[in-house]
Amino acid sequence: MITALLFDMDGLIFDTETVYKKSWQYAATQMGYELTDDYYQGFIGVQDPDCERMLCEHFGEGFDLATYKVIRDQHFHEAREQGIEYKLGFHQLFKTAKELNLITALVTSSHLPEVKHNFQNSDYLEQFDTIITAEDVQNGKPRPDCYIMACQRLNLIPSECLVLEDSNNGMRAGKDAGCQAAMIPDITPPQKDIAEIADYLFESLEQVTDLIRSQTSS
Structure with missing residues (x-):
C-alpha cells in the first residue's frame, strides 16, 4: 500500500528542466565553452553546488565560475519571469x-x-x-x-x-x-x-x- x-x-x-538546461548551456557558450547535452545529463536532479564543482573540473583551470553564475542566473531569471x-x-x-x-x-x-x-x-x-x-x-x-x-x-x-x-x-x-x-x-x-x-x-x-x-x- x-x-x-x-x-x-x-x-x-x-x-523547469528545459529552462535550466538552456541557461547553463547559454552561459557556457557566452564564455567560450561548450556544455554538451550528454554532460549536462549528469546535472539533472543534483544540487547546484555539486553541478558547479563538476563544471569546474570539466572545463579545467581558468574557468571563471563567478562570472559564469552571473550570466547563467540572469538568463534563467529572465526566462522564468515569462512563466513556468x-x-x-x-x-x-x-x-x-x-x-x-x-x-x-x-x-x-x-x-x-x-x-x-x-x-x-x-x-x-x-x-x-x-x-x-x-x-x-x-x-x-x-x-x-x-x-x-x-x-x-x-x-x-x-x-x-x-x-x-x-x-x-x-x-x-x-x-x-x-x-x-x-x-x-x-x-x-x-x-x-x-x-x-x-x-x-x-x-x-x-x-x-x-x-x-x-x-x-x-
Missing part, C-alpha cells in the same frame, strides 16, 4: 491524493526561494505535509538523505512511500532510502540500472493518478 507521495519539483511538477508551466497531470494527481487522504511531501534539490517563486500563485505549498529543500540536507541527490529525512519527519516506513522523480539521480536517492519509486522522465530517459530497479516507469503523472485510485478499489 502507498500511504504517501514524495514529489520532486523541477521537471516533475514544473516544466505545471507538468501535465499534476493538478489532478494532487487533488486525488488529498481526496484519498494520502500524505504528500515536496522533496527538491532546489533552494527554498526558488520553491516559493515557482508556487507563488497557488496554495500548494501550504498543503504539503512536509517540505524539504537544498537547505535541509548536507548531501543532495543522488544520496538518499532527503528522502530518509522526509520519511522520518512524516513518521512513515519508507516502503509505504512512493517517490515521484523525473531524473535518474532522484530515482537512485529514492530507492536507496528504501522507498518505492516511480520515474516519469522529463528530458532524460531512464538509464539501464534505473529501469531495472524502478517500481514504476510512467509517461505522465496521469498514470500515477490511475495507480493510487486503483489501490483503493482493489
